[in-house]
Amino acid sequence: MKFIFADSLDHVDPGYDFLRDRYSEGRTPYWDDAYPHEIMGYAPYKGMLVSRGIVGGVAVGGKYTEAQAMRFRRVGAREFLRLDKPEFEHLPIFGDCGAFTYHKEDKPPYTPEDTAEFYDDARFTHGCSVDHIIFDFDEDLKGMEGGTQEARRRFEITLENASAFRSATAHMSGRFTPMGVIQGWSPGSMAEGARRLVAMGYDYLALGGTVPLKASQIKSCLAAIRDIVPASTRIHILGFAKADEIDTFGSFNITSFDTTSPLIRAFKDAKANYYLPSKGGKLDYYTAIRVPQALENPKLMRLAKRGALHQETLVEMEKKALSALRAYDRGEAVLDETLDTVIAYSTPAVTGSPVEELPDAKAVKDLRERYKRTLIDRPWKKCSCAICSALSIEVVLFRASNRNKRRGIHNLGVYNALVDQLPSNSDNNDHTQISGNPSETERNAHRSFVCSESV
Numbered sequence: 001m002k003f004i005f006a007d008s009l010d011h012v013d014p015g016y017d018f019l020r021d022r023y024s025e026g027r028t029p030y031w032d033d034a035y036p037h038e039i040m041g042y043a044p045y046k047g048m049l050v051s052r053g054i055v056g057g058v059a060v061g062g063k064y065t066e067a068q069a070m071r072f073r074r075v076g077a078r079e080f081l082r083l084d085k086p087e088f089e090h091l092p093i094f095g096d097c098g099a100f101t102y103h104k105e106d107k108p109p110y111t112p113e114d115t116a117e118f119y120d121d122a123r124f125t126h127g128c129s130v131d132h133i134i135f136d137f138d139e140d141l142k143g144m145e146g147g148t149q150e151a152r153r154r155f156e157i158t159l160e161n162a163s164a165f166r167s168a169t170a171h172m173s174g175r176f177t178p179m180g181v182i183q184g185w186s187p188g189s190m191a192e193g194a195r196r197l198v199a200m201g202y203d204y205l206a207l208g209g210t211v212p213l214k215a216s217q218i219k220s221c222l223a224a225i226r227d228i229v230p231a232s233t234r235i236h237i238l239g240f241a242k243a244d245e246i247d248t249f250g251s252f253n254i255t256s257f258d259t260t261s262p263l264i265r266a267f268k269d270a271k272a273n274y275y276l277p278s279k280g281g282k283l284d285y286y287t288a289i290r291v292p293q294a295l296e297n298p299k300l301m302r303l304a305k306r307g308a309l310h311q312e313t314l315v316e317m318e319k320k321a322l323s324a325l326r327a328y329d330r331g332e333a334v335l336d337e338t339l340d341t342v343i344a345y346s347t348p349a350v351t352g353s354p355v356e357e358l359p360d361a362k363a364v365k366d367l368r369e370r371y372k373r374t375l376i377d378r379p380w381k382k383c384s385c386a387i388c389s390a391l392s393i394e395v396v397l398f399r400a401s402n403r404n405k406r407r408g409i410h411n412l413g414v415y416n417a418l419v420d421q422l423p424s425n426s427d428n429n430d431h432t433q434i435s436g437n438p439s440e441t442e443r444n445a446h447r448s449f450v451c452s453e454s455v
Helices: 068-077 112-120 149-172 187-200 213-227 245-246 259-267 298-305 311-331 333-350 360-377 386-395 400-420 422-430 442-448
Strands: 004-006 048-051 095-097 126-128 177-182 204-207 234-237 255-257 274-278 282-286
Touching: 068 311, 112 126, 126 149, 149 177, 177 187, 187 204, 187 213, 204 213, 213 234, 213 245, 245 255, 245 259, 245 400, 259 400, 274 400, 274 422, 282 360, 282 400, 298 311, 298 333, 311 333, 311 386, 333 360, 386 400
Parallel strands: 004 048, 004 255, 048 095, 095 126, 126 177, 177 204, 204 234, 234 255
Antiparallel strands: 274 282
């Protein structure tokens, strides 16, 4: 089972100055930035996925600039993602259409033919057919029962596009592996979609529309699909939002899945921001400590506008919080004093109110307990990945993109190692590199690339 990382231009400035919180002098975004596999020194995943919706174009505005989108098609996905080095050349690059980006449209903005050309031009190794997402779902329906008129219309559009996509790729002589996308409103309808895709000639299917589903509902769909397609048929789960539960999916013979969850949770989750392996093949989650930039955080700015806290006071509180945390990391400050300083600054940033206005508030107590656990356990000291080794406590500070994304990249390494160790990947375990624990030589080789010398 391969963990494929769905990229969204998730790179960081390798020369970022963490003491002054400034980008490296003369930095050119993208060109001077580093992808996760560059900053870690190894790929913390088994492949990457790029959505056509992220790249963008005439039909749909994406995240890439126009120049980046043009270069992506000109030089190809591998060179653009800087996966063209010998150590990364074996990694597959998947492409999909990003059905969420056009889910409000009457029909997909792409044709099967131009999508096949997009994958071929950019030299993807795998490409998904053009699907139209279905949001209705009822796991109690049997076979092809139910389904709204709109769900059934999208079901047929997805299959018609898959058929045309199969024809459009036939002359491409295996330059990439076409994947047929499954959409449906129930386990039975997804199984029927899978059956028809196999009948078209697909031997690699991609299960779409799973983001809003519970893990148990995804399993119901996989069970129904597995009952109807040959055992040799490979299955990929698109946008797998239940990545933390991947260890419970082993019986469904999943070939691959893509997710951004380990990276995204580093800065979007309220509590689980930093991953660390635990005993028994599980993960421990730690809360990152919020020390936002006083003059940029919206909640702090609103407090300053209504006069609850002066900007000068906030800037001073920010400095004290950072100093206290760094002193604690060096063993020069005690826990309680550090927590008091941090909570006084974090509370208004999290709740929108000064800590003095929230006596005995449960939210403040919970925040203090989560930060206390992070500081007592010092998880960054237990990880030998290149990022944690170089940044120390900076990696658990919830503060601007360069720290937050680095923490997310660390999470990718831990998560990839977890997936490698699953029983369903036992055949590969002997060859697994423990992503969160690269050799000292490897870390030293990449240390200068991880952060500025000022940390």
